[in-house]
Amino acid sequence: MLIKRLYVQNFRNLKEQEISFSKNLNILIGENGQGKTNLIEAIYILSTTKSFRTSKKEELIKWGEERAISFVEVERDESTATLSLEITKAKTKFLRNEEEIKRDLSTLTTVSFFPSDLEIIKGAPSERRRFIDKLIVDLYPETLSQFFAYQRALAQKNRLLKEPHQNLSAIEVYNKILIDNGEKIGELRKAASSLLTESSTRELELLKSPEQTLNVVYEPSFFDETKMKAELSARVSLFGPHRDDLRFELGGVDSRAYASQGQTRSVLLALKLSSIKLIEEKRKTSPVVLLDDVDSELDEKRRSSFFEHISSSDRQVIITGPRGRHLEDLPGKQLHIQDGHWIKH
Numbered sequence: 001m002l003i004k005r006l007y008v009q010n011f012r013n014l015k016e017q018e019i020s021f022s023k024n025l026n027i028l029i030g031e032n033g034q035g036k037t038n039l040i041e042a043i044y045i046l047s048t049t050k051s052f053r054t055s056k057k058e059e060l061i062k063w064g065e066e067r068a069i070s071f072v073e074v075e076r077d078e079s080t081a082t083l084s085l086e087i088t089k090a091k092t093k094f095l096r097n098e099e100e101i102k103r104d105l106s107t108l109t110t111v112s113f114f115p116s117d118l119e120i121i122k123g124a125p126s127e128r129r130r131f132i133d134k135l136i137v138d139l140y141p142e143t144l145s146q147f148f149a150y151q152r153a154l155a156q157k158n159r160l161l162k163e164p165h166q167n168l169s170a171i172e173v174y175n176k177i178l179i180d181n182g183e184k185i186g187e188l189r190k191a192a193s194s195l196l197t198e199s200s201t202r203e204l205e206l207l208k209s210p211e212q213t214l215n216v217v218y219e220p221s222f223f224d225e226t227k228m229k230a231e232l233s234a235r236v237s238l239f240g241p242h243r244d245d246l247r248f249e250l251g252g253v254d255s256r257a258y259a260s261q262g263q264t265r266s267v268l269l270a271l272k273l274s275s276i277k278l279i280e281e282k283r284k285t286s287p288v289v290l291l292d293d294v295d296s297e298l299d300e301k302r303r304s305s306f307f308e309h310i311s312s313s314d315r316q317v318i319i320t321g322p323r324g325r326h327l328e329d330l331p332g333k334q335l336h337i338q339d340g341h342w343i344k345h
């Protein structure tokens with residue numbers, strides 16, 4: 001799939017404008033603070049309904065304005081669809097082909113790459129859960145409802161646990177829902193981890209990494225009677241997929257604890273490249289690849305083999321970075337930004 005054009009109005013610092021993209025590589029260049037990440041955010045939010053920078057949608061509205069819009073036309077297999085988001089302080093409206101819908105995570109699928117993604121390897125377990133859950137939904141969009149059902153039941157149960165007089169039988173009902181749904185989510189995470197293991201080892205080889213294997217190990221948080229009793233006094237849920245973790249073993253060694261900076265980047269590149277290839281395999285279409293300022297994160301060797309492998313004739317890539325680096329030499333459509341305004345170069 002690919003983004004044909006994007007229209008933004010009052011989206012952060014971006015000037016009202018329409019931008020058309022090439023079907024392969026798009027290189028977006030500009031100095032700091034001009035609005036490169038804002039543009040990536042305007043695209044990302046249409047594919048996931050969430051921003052990667054804020055949970056408060058009104059922050060996306062240009063200061064002093066009432067309403068922000070981000071709109072894309074997406075092409076897949078010669079048919080086109082539009083997605084748009086209209087954000088006001090009161091409400092966020094999401095539309096597909098001009099019709100209001102609740103959410104849609106499959107018309108536009110993106111695999112993004114931000115410098116902050118290093119947290120997937122080194123940060124808290126929630127970062128790894130978010131990564132694997134997004135991949136699961138990108139691979140199997142129909143599983144989204146399971147995640148929502150789980151989140152809803154978990155919120156209800158936590159509310160009950162916090163009440164001064166805990167209603168044990170109501171908690172019990174939610175425990176059943178959570179255990180059922182939690183098992184399904186656990187199976188999905190386990191299966192996705194195996195897919196990642198298979199594919200990442202291949203990617204490491206392509207990236208010419210000195211480490212030969214990357215094992216993605218799913219670490220479930222098991223339910224047991226003691227935990228169930230303990231939660232009554234802790235007043236918060238203590239088991240279930242919201243406590244799961246993943247372990248990335250590079251050459252048999254846990255990356256979170258031991259990987260060097262370079263190795264951390266190799267693991268991340270292998271995971272992202274794997275995500276792209278797995279989506280292509282399962283969905284029979286390419287995700288749009290978004291790379292925000294990652295050039296600065298990579299050393300010479302990793303950079304060239306990464307760009308070599310990410311570029312493909314039937315994959316759209318949108319990459320941002322500052323002037324005067326290697327980006328300008330890549331073959332692709334170049335756009336330059338100044339003060340929220342993009343111009344074709």
Ligand SMILES: Nc1ncnc2c1ncn2[C@@H]1O[C@H](COP(=O)(O)OP(=O)(O)O)[C@@H](O)[C@H]1O
Pocket residue numbers: 011012013030031032033034035036037038039059060061062063
């Ligand atoms: N809601 C908003 N309204 C207007 N400007 C904003 C808003 N949110 C952020 N900005 C401005 O956008 C600019 C940052 O854009 P960003 O896309 O992060 O830059 P970069 O090109 O470095 O990626 C900053 O100057 C910031 O002040």
Ligand SMILES: [Mg+2]
Pocket residue numbers: 036037038292293
């Ligand atoms: Mg930026």
